[in-house]
Amino acid sequence: MRELSLHILDIVENSIEAGATRVEILVNEDSRANRLTIVVEDNGRGMDAETLKRVGDPFFTTRKTRHVGLGIPLFKAAAQRCAGDLIVSSEPGKGTKVVAEFQRDHIDRAPLGDIKSTLLGLILSCEQCDIRYEQRLDGRAFVLDTRELRDILGQVPLSHPQVRDWLEEYIEEGLAELRQAPSATQEQNSSDF
Numbered sequence: 393m394r395e396l397s398l399h400i401l402d403i404v405e406n407s408i409e410a411g412a413t414r415v416e417i418l419v420n421e422d423s424r425a426n427r428l429t430i431v432v433e434d435n436g437r438g439m440d441a442e443t444l445k446r447v448g449d450p451f452f453t454t455r456k457t458r459h460v461g462l463g464i465p466l467f468k469a470a471a472q473r474c475a476g477d478l479i480v481s482s483e484p485g486k487g488t489k490v491v492a493e494f495q496r497d498h499i500d501r502a503p504l505g506d507i508k509s510t511l512l513g514l515i516l517s518c519e520q521c522d523i524r525y526e527q528r529l530d531g532r533a534f535v536l537d538t539r540e541l542r543d544i545l546g547q548v549p550l551s552h553p554q555v556r557d558w559l560e561e562y563i564e565e566g567l568a569e570l571r572q573a574p575s576a577t578q579e580q581n582s583s584d585f
């Protein structure tokens with residue numbers, strides 16, 4: 393079972409390869425609806441209708457180094473195993489959107505995995521690309537947007553060791569806080585139903 397963070401990495405790498413300068417990632421967990429949804433949206437070169445039709449086919453790839461492209465088919469298979477699906481929509485010259493949905497408590501649903509390392513790797517590997525990451529759990533959210541960080545940092549690059557350390561801590565703490573149980577008042581409210 394492959395961690396979902398590795399699938400996210402694959403999908404965002406497609407975006408970067410497609411020349412995206414902005415990638416928006418949303419991981420939304422809704423325990424009441426028992427769904428986990430992952431959305432990756434980019435402003436890369438997009439795909440024409442013919443490419444889009446073939447994108448779920450493992451033997452389709454535009455890469456030149458080998459003859460199979462597995463990023464999307466593997467992620468789609470993982471979603472379909474968990475009473476979900478993966479849908480790709482795209483417009484040439486505008487961008488691409490990948491939406492994967494899972495039954496959250498499905499026995500085959502892989503854990504989210506190491507989101508922190510995935511994000512850090514992506515952010516540091518693509519200095520000319522902005523990444524917005526949002527993770528939601530029952531309405532509460534953690535957000536990281538490198539565009540906002542760049543505005544604050546000015547000339548200091550995201551790869552600066554001190555910035556990197558800060559980023560690591562920020563992601564770690566933000567995600568830990570999100571995983572913590574909601575406050576007593578929120579619990580009180582939700583038990584009224």
Ligand SMILES: Nc1ncnc2c1ncn2[C@@H]1O[C@H](COP(=O)(O)OP(=O)(O)OP(=O)(O)O)[C@@H](O)[C@H]1O
Nearest residue numbers: 406407410436438453454455461462463464465488
């Ligand atoms: N975000 C995107 N923007 C533009 N084209 C895309 C995007 N994602 C996928 N594609 C197209 O779909 C093809 C298949 O993608 P997929 O991730 O399944 O395989 P791959 O990237 O070719 O190979 P692999 O992921 O195994 O390294 C890509 O070769 C590319 O042509």
Ligand SMILES: [Mg+2]
Nearest residue numbers: 402406463464
């Ligand atoms: Mg790929």
